[in-house]
Every structure is written in C-alpha cells, then in structure tokens.
Amino acid sequence: MARAATTADAFNAVAEPRRRQILDVLAGGERPVNDIVARLHLAQPLVSKHLRVLREVGLVGVRDHGRQRLYRLDGRALKPIHDWVKDYERSWSQRFDRLDVVLEELKQTKEENDGSGK
Amino acid sequence: MARAATTADAFNAVAEPRRRQILDVLAGGERPVNDIVARLHLAQPLVSKHLRVLREVGLVGVRDHGRQRLYRLDGRALKPIHDWVKDYERSWSQRFDRLDVVLEELKQTKEENDGSGK
DNA sequence: TTGACGTATGTCCATATGGGTATATAATGT
DNA sequence: ACATTATATACCCATATGGACATACGTCAA
Numbered sequence: 589m590a591r592a593a594t595t596a597d598a599f600n601a602v603a604e605p606r607r608r609q610i611l612d613v614l615a616g617g618e619r620p621v622n623d624i625v626a627r628l629h630l631a632q633p634l635v636s637k638h639l640r641v642l643r644e645v646g647l648v649g650v651r652d653h654g655r656q657r658l659y660r661l662d663g664r665a666l667k668p669i670h671d672w673v674k675d676y677e678r679s680w681s682q683r684f685d686r687l688d689v690v691l692e693e694l695k696q697t698k699e700e701n702d703g704s705g706k
Numbered sequence: 707m708a709r710a711a712t713t714a715d716a717f718n719a720v721a722e723p724r725r726r727q728i729l730d731v732l733a734g735g736e737r738p739v740n741d742i743v744a745r746l747h748l749a750q751p752l753v754s755k756h757l758r759v760l761r762e763v764g765l766v767g768v769r770d771h772g773r774q775r776l777y778r779l780d781g782r783a784l785k786p787i788h789d790w791v792k793d794y795e796r797s798w799s800q801r802f803d804r805l806d807v808v809l810e811e812l813k814q815t816k817e818e819n820d821g822s823g824k
Numbered sequence: 825t826t827g828a829c830g831t832a833t834g835t836c837c838a839t840a841t842g843g844g845t846a847t848a849t850a851a852t853g854t
Numbered sequence: 855a856c857a858t859t860a861t862a863t864a865c866c867c868a869t870a871t872g873g874a875c876a877t878a879c880g881t882c883a884a
Contacts, residue, residue: 603717604842608717611794615794621860622861631843633843633861633862634842636862638842652851654852655860656851656859656861662797663798666797670791672726673787675733679780680784722871724872749874750832751874752872752873753831754833770881772830775832825884827883830879830880831879832877834875836875837874839870839872840869843866844866845864849862852858852860853856853858854858
C-alpha cells in the first residue's frame with residue numbers, strides 16, 4: 589500500500605504550517621479568501637486548496653456573501669488534538685509535581701494500611 | 707518545489723496515527739522495540755522507522771541495554787502543539803462563557819464612561 | 825566461531841502531497 | 855452582452871511518504 593491520506597483528520601490538517609497560519613488568521617474573525625491571501629502572501633489557488641482541506645475536516649465553515657466566500661473558524665475539530673496532547677502535559681509541566689507528591693504519599697499510606705489493618 | 711518534509715517537527719510526527727500509538731505505549735514506561743511491535747501488531751522495520759522519526763523530532767529518547775534498545779517518551783516536544791491548540795480551546799469549551807460575559811460587560815461599561823465622562 | 829536474537833537500514837513501489845500555472849465558475853457592475 | 859472581480863478547480867511536476875521485503879549490524883550464549 590501507500591502513504592496515508594493527510595486530508596483524513598485534524599491532526600493531519602494542522603500538520604501543515606500554512607494551514608495553521610490560515611487558522612490563526614481566521615481566529616481574528618470571519619474573512620474572505622482574498623483577505624487570507626493578502627495577509628499570508630500566498631498564491632490564491634493554494635489558499636483555496638488549503639481551505640478545502642480545512643473544510644473537509646471541519647475546521648472551518650463557509651458562507652456565501654455576494655461574490656465572496658466568508659470563511660470562519662470552527663475550533664471544535666481541534667478538541668481531539670487537545671484531548672490527546674493534554675494527557676502528556678505532565679511530562680513537561682511542573683504543575684503536576686505537587687500532585688505527584690500527594691499521590692505518592694497516598695499510595696504509601698494505603699500500602700501501610702493494607703499491610704497492618706485487618 | 708514539492709511536498710514539505712514530515713520529519714520536520716512534532717506536528718508532522720504526530721499526524722501519523724501509528725506514531726501516536728507508539729507514544730501512547732511509551733507513556734507506560736521505557737520499552738524495547740519488540741515490545742512495541744508486539745503490542746501494536748506492526749512490522750518491526752516499520753516500528754523502527756517510526757521510532758526514528760520520533761527520535762528526530764525529540765519525542766523519544768533511546769538507551770542501549772544489551773542487544774535491545776530501550777525507548778522512552780520525552781513529552782516536552784509536544785509542548786508547542788499544546789501551546790498552539792490551547793488558544794483555541796475557547797472555541798469549543800464552555801469554560802470561557804462566563805469570562806466572555808464579564809469581559810463584554812466591562813466593555814459596555816467602558817464605552818458608557820467614554821461617552822459621558824468629561 | 826557459530827548461531828540466535830534484537831534492531832536498523834536499504835531498496836522498491838504506489839500514492840498523495842504542496843506548489844505552480846491556466847482556466848472554469850459565479851456574482852456584480854456597466 | 856460584456857468586463858471585472860472573487861474563488862474554485864484541473865492539470866502538471868517533484869518529492870516524500872508508509873509499507874513490504876531482504877539484509878546488515880551489534881550483542882550475547884554455547
């Protein structure tokens with residue numbers, strides 16, 4: 589077989605730096621394509637293609653407005669990524685250090701009880 | 707030009723579902739390659755290749771132990787992803803609704819003052 | 825040394841990609 | 855009807871990928 593399709597899910601959609609840039613722009617509000625083209629200095633067809641990928645994974649929505657198409661962010665599609673990554677936050681954040689200590693103490697206490705108690 | 711290299715950063719490394727699986731396995735602790743192979747039912751060369759990508763972006767570290775190589779997770783490389791995604795959490799989480807209301811009220815109050823004040 | 829084991833690497837293929845250029849489509853204004 | 859604007863699509867290319875397979879490499883035991 590061959591390479592996996594990148595259009596498949598949000599993880600793949602967001603792996604492309606330009607698509608992240610587009611989302612960052614749309615985070616500022618609903619915008620027509622040419623707005624994105626101008627801000628990011630990308631070729632218009634390229635932006636349209638990236639927008640299509642983003643649409644297909646549900647990261648953006650569109651609305652017709654005269655001859656322009658207004659794209660808006662739909663961050664809900666990012667939730668799976670957030671959910672997956674946040675479990676690893678422990679690995680780099682100091683925030684969990686205190687919690688780890690407490691859990692360890694609880695574990696010790698429990699083991700002592702299991703040993704002595706009836 | 708052509709397609710961007712996927713070996714480039716954590717975003718790309720993690721876009722591949724199998725590599726996420728490997729990280730999930732390693733989240734359970736340091737493990738030799740064959741352990742991963744067995745757990746995920748993947749071909750060994752394939753696992754080695756994925757591990758190489760993960761190594762190159764700093765998501766895993768290795769240690770020699772006899773004839774095996776023990777891989778361990780290094781979640782710090784996931785921080786950029788977490789940082790990028792978390793700014794969008796507002797889009798789907800209800801957690802920010804109250805805050806938004808307060809901010810809106812503050813804004814209203816400010817505008818009233820700007821209009822009436824000296 | 826020989827052999828078994830654990831892992832990495834090289835070669836091959838099919839495919840999907842990002843980007844460029846040209847063109848189609850659609851809406852608006854004249 | 856025609857031109858202009860805004861966007862999408864079609865076609866092409868170079869390239870990197872994931873996967874399968876075979877093989878090389880390194881370590882340990884007999």
